[in-house]
Amino acid sequence: MSGPAVIVTASPDQTCQAGELLGQLVSPCDVVALTGDLGAGKTVLVQGIASGLGVIGHVPSPTFNILLVHRAPITLFHFDLYRLEQASQLADIDFYETLESGGVSVIEWADRFPGELPPDRLDVSISAPDDATRELRVEGTGPRSHRLERRWVEKWQRSTRDVRS
Amino acid sequence: MSARIRPLAESDLGRVVALERATFPSPWTRGMFIDEMLQGSSRAWFVADSPWGILGYAGLMEVEGEGHILNLAVRADARGQGVGSALLAAVLAEALRRNLERLTLEVRPSNAAARAMYEAAGFSEEGRRPGYYADSGEDALVMWTGPLASEPMQAAIARVGERAAGIERLAIDRDGSGLVGSPSDDVILAIETSCDETAAAVMRGGRDLLSSVVASQIDFHARFGGVVPEIASRKHVEAISGVVDEALSLAGIRIEDVTALAVTYGPGLVGALVVGVSYAKGLALATGLPLVGVNHLEGHLFANVLAEPDIEPPFVALLVSGGHTSLVHVPAWGEYHTMGSTLDDAAGEAFDKVAKALGLGYPGGPAISRLAAEGDPAAIPFPRAMINTADLDFSLSGLKTAVVTYIRKEQAAGRDLDLPDIAASFQAAVIDVQVSKAVRAVVETRARTFLIGGGVSANPALRAALAKAMDARGVRISVPPLDLCTDNAAMIAAAGHFRLGRGETLGPSAEAVPDLRLD
Amino acid sequence: MKLTLAFDTSTEEVATGLGKIGTRGVHLLGETNIDVPRASLTHLFPAITRLLQSADRAIGDVDAIVVGRGPGSFTGVRIGVSAAKGIAQGRGVPLFGVNTLDAVAERFSGRQGLVGVIGDAMRREVYPALYRLSGHTIERLTGDAVASPSVVAAEWAALGEPVLLSGNALRKYADVFAGAMGDRAVFAPEVLWTPTGESLLMVAWRSYVRDELGDGDPGTLLPVYTRLSDAEEAERVRDGSSGPWPRSGVAGPGPTGGVL
Numbered sequence: 005m006s007g008p009a010v011i012v013t014a015s016p017d018q019t020c021q022a023g024e025l026l027g028q029l030v031s032p033c034d035v036v037a038l039t040g041d042l043g044a045g046k047t048v049l050v051q052g053i054a055s056g057l058g059v060i061g062h063v064p065s066p067t068f069n070i071l072l073v074h075r076a077p078i079t080l081f082h083f084d085l086y087r088l089e090q091a092s093q094l095a096d097i098d099f100y101e102t103l104e105s106g107g108v109s110v111i112e113w114a115d116r117f118p119g120e121l122p123p124d125r126l127d128v129s130i131s132a133p134d135d136a137t138r139e140l141r142v143e144g145t146g147p148r149s150h151r152l153e154r155r156w157v158e159k160w161q162r163s164t165r166d167v168r169s
Numbered sequence: 170m171s172a173r174i175r176p177l178a179e180s181d182l183g184r185v186v187a188l189e190r191a192t193f194p195s196p197w198t199r200g201m202f203i204d205e206m207l208q209g210s211s212r213a214w215f216v217a218d219s220p221w222g223i224l225g226y227a228g229l230m231e232v233e234g235e236g237h238i239l240n241l242a243v244r245a246d247a248r249g250q251g252v253g254s255a256l257l258a259a260v261l262a263e264a265l266r267r268n269l270e271r272l273t274l275e276v277r278p279s280n281a282a283a284r285a286m287y288e289a290a291g292f293s294e295e296g297r298r299p300g301y302y303a304d305s306g307e308d309a310l311v312m313w314t315g316p317l318a319s320e321p322m323q324a325a326i327a328r329v330g331e332r333a334a335g336i337e338r339l340a341i342d343r344d345g346s347g348l349v350g351s352p353s354d355d356v357i358l359a360i361e362t363s364c365d366e367t368a369a370a371v372m373r374g375g376r377d378l379l380s381s382v383v384a385s386q387i388d389f390h391a392r393f394g395g396v397v398p399e400i401a402s403r404k405h406v407e408a409i410s411g412v413v414d415e416a417l418s419l420a421g422i423r424i425e426d427v428t429a430l431a432v433t434y435g436p437g438l439v440g441a442l443v444v445g446v447s448y449a450k451g452l453a454l455a456t457g458l459p460l461v462g463v464n465h466l467e468g469h470l471f472a473n474v475l476a477e478p479d480i481e482p483p484f485v486a487l488l489v490s491g492g493h494t495s496l497v498h499v500p501a502w503g504e505y506h507t508m509g510s511t512l513d514d515a516a517g518e519a520f521d522k523v524a525k526a527l528g529l530g531y532p533g534g535p536a537i538s539r540l541a542a543e544g545d546p547a548a549i550p551f552p553r554a555m556i557n558t559a560d561l562d563f564s565l566s567g568l569k570t571a572v573v574t575y576i577r578k579e580q581a582a583g584r585d586l587d588l589p590d591i592a593a594s595f596q597a598a599v600i601d602v603q604v605s606k607a608v609r610a611v612v613e614t615r616a617r618t619f620l621i622g623g624g625v626s627a628n629p630a631l632r633a634a635l636a637k638a639m640d641a642r643g644v645r646i647s648v649p650p651l652d653l654c655t656d657n658a659a660m661i662a663a664a665g666h667f668r669l670g671r672g673e674t675l676g677p678s679a680e681a682v683p684d685l686r687l688d
Numbered sequence: 689m690k691l692t693l694a695f696d697t698s699t700e701e702v703a704t705g706l707g708k709i710g711t712r713g714v715h716l717l718g719e720t721n722i723d724v725p726r727a728s729l730t731h732l733f734p735a736i737t738r739l740l741q742s743a744d745r746a747i748g749d750v751d752a753i754v755v756g757r758g759p760g761s762f763t764g765v766r767i768g769v770s771a772a773k774g775i776a777q778g779r780g781v782p783l784f785g786v787n788t789l790d791a792v793a794e795r796f797s798g799r800q801g802l803v804g805v806i807g808d809a810m811r812r813e814v815y816p817a818l819y820r821l822s823g824h825t826i827e828r829l830t831g832d833a834v835a836s837p838s839v840v841a842a843e844w845a846a847l848g849e850p851v852l853l854s855g856n857a858l859r860k861y862a863d864v865f866a867g868a869m870g871d872r873a874v875f876a877p878e879v880l881w882t883p884t885g886e887s888l889l890m891v892a893w894r895s896y897v898r899d900e901l902g903d904g905d906p907g908t909l910l911p912v913y914t915r916l917s918d919a920e921e922a923e924r925v926r927d928g929s930s931g932p933w934p935r936s937g938v939a940g941p942g943p944t945g946g947v948l
Contacts, residue, residue: 042522043570047513064511065566067518068492069364070438073684096404098440098763100810105726120811135574179737183748199744406766410773410907424778440763443729444770450733451774454747677733 008143027056037114040130079107177214178457255333291325359662362445363437370658375666379420431665435685442681490623491517509561544589546597698760705885719885782904791883841868
């Protein structure tokens, strides 16, 4: 297997389900970096992750709030860097310390500041080849996230048999 | 005489001890006062505070259903003006609240003025303690009241109150930890740092706005002499002191004139909230003033009241801002039931993202609104997500995606985009759902008043559509002016006044709560 | 002599101290130090209250405030500086800032030789500061900066003399320094890695005797920022605020000194 694994979903519900599987696998201090255009389904994926973590209640888009915190057995830190313009603003929102504080951090629009992301993280890039289908390219950038990538892909494979890699 | 009676705070001790030494030949030490304060709920201590310092103090000790008045003292230059009576009235009220049977105290036989005051208040001599006063060997007169609930005592207590007229009294709540019954001219300094803005406001009596300042309108270059880059000048920790100074200055008061503090402690960005909460706690420690924590969302509800003071619950409110969309039922102030909220994108966010997809500027709301005025809202049938679901939740991400998809397809097909039509159709889709759910909420709760608040409530088409729908049902609609829709501290002061009246103060261990809910 | 309340929340600890600063030194009346990771806001004010009570003083007796400006935890520094501003403005007393790394170095006053303090800057980076101690003087050799620990370790290894190492970044990177500096890396015990109330007051005293404390205006006290964007750094240079190493509580970071 070379290059990122790909998870393909056929509907927002399936994207959410994929997220739920990931939510069941993450552990404290894991970081997931999400990229994808408007409408790709980043927030839908995070809603699935939240569900897998056991978060109760709405998981809305953090675009304006930049960071929304959700209580669960492992706290979910849901970031959205869409509105930030400079890397210095990341310190304003306590970004670096939050990532190391023992929760799971999922970062939408992570590609705004690629240099600021931790070296060992799970990169997930979502593209939309057509209106309904979504392709999630999944790649761990370090040893810890590689393990997470493999376990997520295996779990998805077992549940649907629809992964190309 | 501008004085008020309030509970003793630790920061008063220096002045109280000084007054004790000046008043009593065998004065208590600071350590003895601290011991008293550590005795907890069996004690109640009051000070008479004024712009000229502490004019007097009094203590009450509860023992087995009876009360013992300790150390009632009035500064020499403030005697004869009702301060002693006001302190005594506070002690009597506290004794009544605790259902104490009777009160007792010791007084020197030589202190004619004090004896006269106590006799007029229903105390009478019932014994002596020989040689009680160590400095002079004087006896102590032991005085007792009759049963406080009896008619003669009630009449005596009323007379004390009359003599104390003109001195404000702040009563104590059940736990002795806060204040109830905020007087009509409390002066609240409110601080708001929950998100992008740093703001402060001064308000009297919960209604009278003396000043409201936001950092983005202050020239910080002048203040910092060029040391701080403009980008940072709106950051909270740089701006907070200057914003508070400006608010006090515009209100024409000094910090000594403030009677209570209020601060937003959630929801919001934790890095921003901690600045306000920490600063406010510092002010509270330094001044001894009560500090009330305010929910930013509750603040938005009170913003409407600032604009239209006759608004009262029960009402339904639609809070729509960049980061928040929810429908709230308010049967009474302090009772909030979220009937529905956004599952994904907040309304303001949807406007901004579609505006960006259309190549319009930031902020997107006004840009779309302007374009939409020239377009046909029926041109493109964008989905009205969740308009028929039984609940009152909102979902705008599907609409956002539909618009973005539509734009891409038109461009891929080589067709020109009709921006006004797209803007109008998108806006209509948002508004249709907001209005539909708002009407259902009003019908379900049978509310006669409807409030809209938050930044997006500035959208003219949304206001017009809601106004039309509510007018058709005879429901009053309240829409605040724009400067009250965006983040400000005036609304925090108003909400703070309400919370102060319920005695809900923040303790020294209180935290900022970034995910604070309204209900 | 002013009765001064000092505190710092820039590290995982809340340090407070109460003392009188005079021309000859600091007369310490009390200090507290508690380990409270990411919970400074909860513990700072109760700690101040306990400190005052134990010294039989009230906040009304305090004539001046000293606060650690960082560098350190971003949120921690904000909490401390904001609290200090609130107290100072509420009391109408002056507020002075001290550099948190200086207050760590101060703990070794009386020794001879080099002391290197490294604060945790997250992102696999540190805030380094190098000092030469001699008798009871402390000379800071480098300005505020942020750098990777291996670069700092290599620079300090090249100094050719032993360096006493301290600072809360040692929890993560002690082995990096041991590896690069060999036996020239001397590790201070962990209990000496953070400021104390006394060390904060001592740093303030040093500025006081040099008449470099600043004007005490709470409104212009700023945290130490070392993570500026290029644009902001350029603006500060234009404004002339990247001048000589600032010793007062005002203004932002100084030059990057001899490190990186």
